[in-house]
Amino acid sequence: MTQRVTLVLGKIIILLFPAIIGLRLLNSIVVPSGHLRLEYEVGGNTRSISDLGPAARVSEREKSVNHGGSYRRVHTDPVYFSVSMPRSFETAKVSLEFQNTNQPIVELGIQQSKNAWDYLLKPMDNKFIDNKDWYSVSDSSRDLVLTEKGDLLSEGQGIDDEESKLFRTQRFQSLDQFFKDMPVDKTIALYQTDLKDLYLISDYSPNSSGLEINTSLRGKHNFYTYIKDEALSLEIDFVDINRNIGPDRFHLNIYRGDSKLVYHQDLEDDDIIDASGQGTEKQSIEVDLPGLTEGIYRLEFDISDDLVIRKIKTDQHLLVAIDQIFPIDNSEEYGRNISDINDVPTRLYTKQNKLNFYTQHVTGIQTVLLNDEEYDITATKTRHKFESKYEEDGTLNTLTLPKNNLVVSGDGYFSLTPESYFDPAANIVKLRHNTELSQIDYVLAKGYDSPTEDNSWLTATQEYDLTKAYVDEDQTIRFMISAPGMSERGAEIKIRKIIVDLEREPLNLKNLVSGFKKIIKLNK
Incomplete structure (x- = not known):
């Protein structure tokens, strides 16, 4: 009897073992619980x-x-x-x-x-944020944390250890207090967040002469401008150079600060999807937005590489490109795409002393000039890093691109005239790995635990x-x-x-039935 029971149990185990393995495998693939570690x-x-x-x-x-x-x-x-x-x-x-x-x-x-x-x-x-020598206050509802050096006490002035908490007092006890009385005489470093929707230029006034830029700019660009007691006015001319296969996109987004969308416009593609290289006639769009709140606005041209901005005309007199700009006025490279291209050097104005250059084409190989310093662009499809021998001290530098056709990038801003340059937040900087702690007073960060x-x-x-x-x-x-x-x-x-x-959503009867219905529908 015992032998018979043992044989039966053995058969059951043999039959169940593949089923158990199969169920475990099915569970790991389907994950009915919706959670997998x-x-x-x-x-x-x-x-x-x-x-x-x-x-x-x-x-x-x-x-x-x-x-x-x-x-x-x-x-x-x-x-x-x-x-x-x-x-x-x-x-x-x-x-x-x-x-x-x-x-x-x-x-x-x-x-x-x-x-x-x-x-x-x-x-x-x-x-930087976890610096135990600085004060810290957080706001979970905003997912923000503020760390501050603190105000120096009189008895701490002139000593070697004046960064210590022992000689400093906390100025802000909450984020609300900080936003209501944001210091303009202190340097605020931002990490994963921005303050540009709060920043105001105290001595700004509109300028009736406005600004017109006729430098050809290829592909996606972002700009900052400033508005006070005036309409935001834009007239944009652009062409499609049809160098790439596929449809093109043109999305114009205007933001208050960096993230509050106040205007959006899409343009339909011209239906030319082959890479013919045949440029189109100029197209234009106009924007007029009266009654905007004073402050910084970001103009986002989210456009394909096949689209080239030929003209930006605006009633605003301050306009800077953010982090990157791609001037292409080079008839040798783009003359067949744009018949009336401006074959003249471009001058950019920036306060940066560290710049990156990149070109896809042999026609972009050249010697650029930052003030009196020459730098050779020697190869295509290579990121060239340039660092000036001069320290970054707030001086507006002139960058000359004799042949254009270069993507110029850096951690800062570029203008196309010296008069239109402005720093969208003079006392606000990005927190970077090489930020000098002694050069900042506050760190405001988002999404950090x-x-x-x-x-x-x-x-x-x-x-x-x-x-x-x-x-x-x-x-x-x-x-x-x-x-x-x-x-x-x-x-x-x-x-x-x-x-x-x-x-993911756990597997239940409702979504199981829904899934089967989709499968049946697809196979009809």
Whole structure:
């Protein structure tokens, strides 16, 4: 009898084992609960989360002497990892376990489009914000944190340790207090946020002469201008040079500050989708917006590379391009696309002393001039970095591009006349990895929670919307760990664990029926 029972049980186990394995496999693929946790530990074995790479930027696996486990040292920025999902999900919450002693800013980004450089970066560790010698106040409803150096007490003046809290007093006890009495005589560094919708120029007055720019600018551009007691007036001429296959886009967005949309206009494509190189006739749009609140406005020309702005005419007299500008007045390269192109050098005006140059074409190889300094653009499809021998001191520099056809970029602003240059927020700067702490008084940051610490290991977590991320055909998402300036300062971070929590709507009878209906409909 006992032998017979044993045989029956054995048969049941043999029959159930594949079913159990199958159910576990089905569960891992379908994920009926809507939640899936994936983990990567250095030295462990996981197929879902890749190793950190490229390999040349990270160390071999090393053992932690004090706390056990393994880690890799990241010594060159940036590094990447990918996550393979069994199906689509809506959000990914990513936790990073790491050590960081001397890298000011560490960020984690998710790829947003096919463009290999398009990552949405979120903060993981920021030593400026976590500076224990500064005061800090947060506002969870705004997701903001303000850190301040504090006002120097009289007894602290002239001493070596005047950065210490011992000799400073906190000025603002809340974010509301800060916004109501924002200091204009102190330098405010911004991280993942902006203040341009609050910034006013005290001595601004309209100018009846306005401004007209006739430099040809290719592709997407962003500008700042300023409005007070006047209408925002624009007249834009542009052409389609038809160098690329496919339809073109033209979206004009106008924002109060950086984010409050006040105007939007789309233009339909001309239906020429081949790369004929045949330029179109000029097209024009006009904008007139009276009654706007005083302040800074951002003009976003979200347009395809095939579209070239030929003229910007405005009643405003202050206008600067933000971070990048692409003048193309070069008849050798663009003469066949634009018959009346202005084949003259372009002069740009900027306060920056560090600039980047890039050209796709041999016709863009040239020697540019920043004031009296020459810099040679020697190759195509190469990012040329130029740093002036002169310190950045607020002086307006003249940048001359003899042959144009260059993408010029930097962390600042460019104008096309000296009179139209302005600094949209003179006492407001971006917080960067190389910001000098002694040169700023406040840091205002958005979306930052200090990492938790356990035995010198930090854990930071950020959540990403996968509906806005780039997910390839294999259901793979890609992340970038950014630590800007790491190599230059000889810094490193140690990473030992990555946890990814994927979420989607749980599988229930309602969405199961809905899914079957969709399948039936598709197969009719």
